[in-house]
Structures are given as structure tokens and as C-alpha cells.
Amino acid sequence: MSALLDVVGVYKRFGALDVLRGVNLTAHRGECLVVLGASGSGKSTLLRCINLLEPISSGSIAFKGETITGSPTNAHRANANRANANRANANRIRQQIGMVFQSFELFQHLSAVENVVLAPVRVKGEAPQEARAYARHLLAKVHLPDKADALPDELSGGQQQRVAIARALAMRPELLLYDEPTSALDPETVGEVLQVMQELSDEGMTSIVVTHEMGFARRAADRVVFMEHGQIAHSASAADFFGAAVPERVARFLGGIET
Amino acid sequence: MATISFPLIIEYVFSARFFDAALTTLLISLSALFWGMMIGLLVAMLQEARWRSLRWVAMGYLWLFRGTPVLFQLIFAFNVLPSFGLVLSGFTCATLALALNEGAYMAEIMRSGIRAVGSGQRLAARALGMQDWQVMRWVVLPQALRIIIPPIGNQFIGMLKLSALVSVIAVDELLLVANQTASSNFRYLEALSAAGIYYLLMTTLLMIGQFYLEWALHRRRRGPAIQPVDIILGATADAGRIR
Numbered sequence: 396m397s398a399l400l401d402v403v404g405v406y407k408r409f410g411a412l413d414v415l416r417g418v419n420l421t422a423h424r425g426e427c428l429v430v431l432g433a434s435g436s437g438k439s440t441l442l443r444c445i446n447l448l449e450p451i452s453s454g455s456i457a458f459k460g461e462t463i464t465g466s467p468t469n470a471h472r473a474n475a476n477r478a479n480a481n482r483a484n485a486n487r488i489r490q491q492i493g494m495v496f497q498s499f500e501l502f503q504h505l506s507a508v509e510n511v512v513l514a515p516v517r518v519k520g521e522a523p524q525e526a527r528a529y530a531r532h533l534l535a536k537v538h539l540p541d542k543a544d545a546l547p548d549e550l551s552g553g554q555q556q557r558v559a560i561a562r563a564l565a566m567r568p569e570l571l572l573y574d575e576p577t578s579a580l581d582p583e584t585v586g587e588v589l590q591v592m593q594e595l596s597d598e599g600m601t602s603i604v605v606t607h608e609m610g611f612a613r614r615a616a617d618r619v620v621f622m623e624h625g626q627i628a629h630s631a632s633a634a635d636f637f638g639a640a641v642p643e644r645v646a647r648f649l650g651g652i653e654t
Numbered sequence: 655m656a657t658i659s660f661p662l663i664i665e666y667v668f669s670a671r672f673f674d675a676a677l678t679t680l681l682i683s684l685s686a687l688f689w690g691m692m693i694g695l696l697v698a699m700l701q702e703a704r705w706r707s708l709r710w711v712a713m714g715y716l717w718l719f720r721g722t723p724v725l726f727q728l729i730f731a732f733n734v735l736p737s738f739g740l741v742l743s744g745f746t747c748a749t750l751a752l753a754l755n756e757g758a759y760m761a762e763i764m765r766s767g768i769r770a771v772g773s774g775q776r777l778a779a780r781a782l783g784m785q786d787w788q789v790m791r792w793v794v795l796p797q798a799l800r801i802i803i804p805p806i807g808n809q810f811i812g813m814l815k816l817s818a819l820v821s822v823i824a825v826d827e828l829l830l831v832a833n834q835t836a837s838s839n840f841r842y843l844e845a846l847s848a849a850g851i852y853y854l855l856m857t858t859l860l861m862i863g864q865f866y867l868e869w870a871l872h873r874r875r876r877g878p879a880i881q882p883v884d885i886i887l888g889a890t891a892d893a894g895r896i897r
Binding site: 562 | 778792796797
């Protein structure tokens, strides 16, 4: 397995607040990485930094061996050309890294299938007919073959999140980031979303999942990472993480969630 | 004791002079509304711009055009611009002044529409690799449009009525024509009634159009049904305000 994503010594400061304090993380192709941790530990910020939605303060992130964001010493002073180049670069990278949000964020004015085809057609310039056919294939893949023409309003939370997954997949990403994908769902629809995520992972989709679903971590994760105060406090294979001796603070966190 | 001559009202309503005047009123309103929307959209985007200097430009514009009466702006454009060598026709002057004034109000409507589209929607669009303008064009504006259509309809109706002010700079629109017609024979009741009929006809058609537009949008979104009365009340509640 080769490293698809390499996060090295990443810091992220919001004013005086250090949200990420030297995060190191490697994701290999085909791997499913689950990130656990209390809220405020920096998990979501890490995902946004990986997708270049937030600039990092220092450190570096490499994707497919290419450094996609380093720590320019005077980033805020960068000239317009440099800023434009960065923006174009960010757009190119984001097309290869899909993201699924806690609040789904389906485009409210578009039907399910229109949500899925928008970016392939407008950003990648794919032919609408082909994009539409692929979108229907993806909607079938997330078990919503008959909801193509439904508007987001007409779908349950779990259905919306599955459309959102299809929308991310439509860009044929090599890495999928899930930011607490089931936290906003009714309990009865959590399962259907987790099932789709696991199926994708089983097919070889590389994914990083921020979640509180321990069951999913046990079943689907190759590796589990525990974050605390902006750092990776513990990282282990799923079997070790839930089996062998874990650091006490991890055990306390797991105990707190599971009881 | 004044008597009313219905045949005279009908004669006025069907006269070419009144018809042309109504057309002028409609044209001024339409073009002022169109340019007002363009200016409003531009100013709304300036207000959201990254650079502070652009935001200051927008602020200055709003301060100027919201802080003075539109009648003042009309007369200013008509009487002051020529002394700077800029001689515009009455129609152009009217459109210019009304559009600049309208833009200052449109900006707020546009901005509220743009703001109503949540930041999560933009984030999701950017995460799909869209550039800033693509996020605007494909995600934010289509949703903002649904939000701003009702207030824009109100602005149009308001503009139609506001355009009567243009009579002071000698543009042959409805009110001026009615007034002039009456001054030759003192049949004010008939001439003004004819103008009033035209105004009501146009505002009524606009309200109906607005209703169908909103109905079509709501049908697509399958939202709660709206009643014609809501629209008429909504339209009249706001459109008569004094500037």
C-alpha cells in the first residue's frame, strides 16, 4: 500500500486558539481511517484542512506524493498571482477529495440527480447525458434508485445523506472525507448511511471518517485514531484499538461513549 | 357641483396620448427596475467583497442615495448634469435617477437573498471543486432568486407608482399627460380618472404576474400554498412607502 495522504506536523491557529497542534496522519490507498475524539478536539478542522477549505498555519499536507499545502512563510503577503494559483490548485485538489458533511448540505433548489450531476457537468465539463447516467448508477449504489427526481425537502435525513455521498462520488474522488455523517440523523436512519459507507470502503474507497459510531469503527475501520487537544493521542489498528491495552484516557473516552 | 362624464373618461383611456403616456410610465419603470437590479446585485457583491475599499465604495453609494429624497435626485440629475456638459433626455434622466435610487434598495434585497443561503451550502459547493463564481452562479444565486422574487415584485409595483414623480422633469408619462390634458378644459376628474385606471390596470396585472411566478416557484418546492390575498396585502404594505 502506498501513502495517498500524508499529513505532517500540521498546526492550525484561529487567533490565539491552537486547534491543531502538530498533527501527523497517513492514509494509505483503500484504507478506512476512523477518527475519534471529544468535540472540540480538532477532528472537523483536520478534515477541512485536508480539503484545503481552511489554510493551515504550519506543517504540510501531501496528496498522491504532491505537497498540496505547505507553510509559506508570508502567506498573507502573497501577491495576487500566487493567491490565484493557490485557488486554482485548491479547486483541482478538491475535485479529487470528496467531502460529506454532518448537515448534508444538499443544494435545496435541485433534485437528487441534479445535485449529483452539478459538479461533474459544471466543474469537470462532463457531458450532461453521461453525467446523468452515472448519477443514476450512483444513486442506485446508495440504494436510492427511485429517488432521482425527489427534492431534498422530500427526503429523510438518511436519504439526504446518501444523496450527498453520491454527489461526492460523482467527482470520482480518490479520497472521501466524512465529517460526522450520522450525527444529525434520526437513530433509525443511521444504519442505512453507515451501511453505504461500509460498502464503499469494502470496494476499496479510501476514506477518513470522523464519527462517534463505535460500531462502525469496529466493523469498517482499518485503523482508528484518537484525537485530543489538537493532537493525535493514540493511533492503532481497529483490532488493537478496541482489544489490547489502550492508554487510560482513550479507555475513559470509550467508556464515556459506550455506557 | 361637478358632474362626471364617463364617455370622456373612456375617450381619454382609448386615446393615443394616454396610451403612449402609460407606455412611457411602464418603460421607465421597467428600465429603472432592470438597472436598479443590476446596480443592486453589484453593490450587494461589493458589500460581500474581500477588500475593504470595495465595501467602502458600496457604503458611500448607499449613504448617498438612501440619505436623499428620490425627487431631489431626479431634479439634480435633470438640472445639474447639463451644467457639466452632460445633457440627457428627460427619459434617460428619469431612468438614471430612478435606477440609482432603486439600486440602493435593491442591494439590500439582493444581499438578504444571498445571505439567506447558508454558509454550509457554499462550503459544500467549494468542496466539490467549484470556483467562487461557480458557487455564486450555480448554488447561491438560484436559491437567492427564490427568496428575492416576492420583494422584487413589490419593488416593481412601487416603481410604477414612483415614476409619477418624473412628471416634474417634463417626461410625458401618465400623470403629466393627465394633468396637461385637464389644464386645457378643466376636466380634472375625467383626465385623472383615466390615468388612475391605467395605473390600477398595470399594478393589477403586475400583482397577478407576481402571484403566478410565486405559485410556480412554490409548486416546484412544494411549499405551503399561498393565497392571492397574501400577495396583494404584502405588496401594498410595503410598496407605498415614502422615499
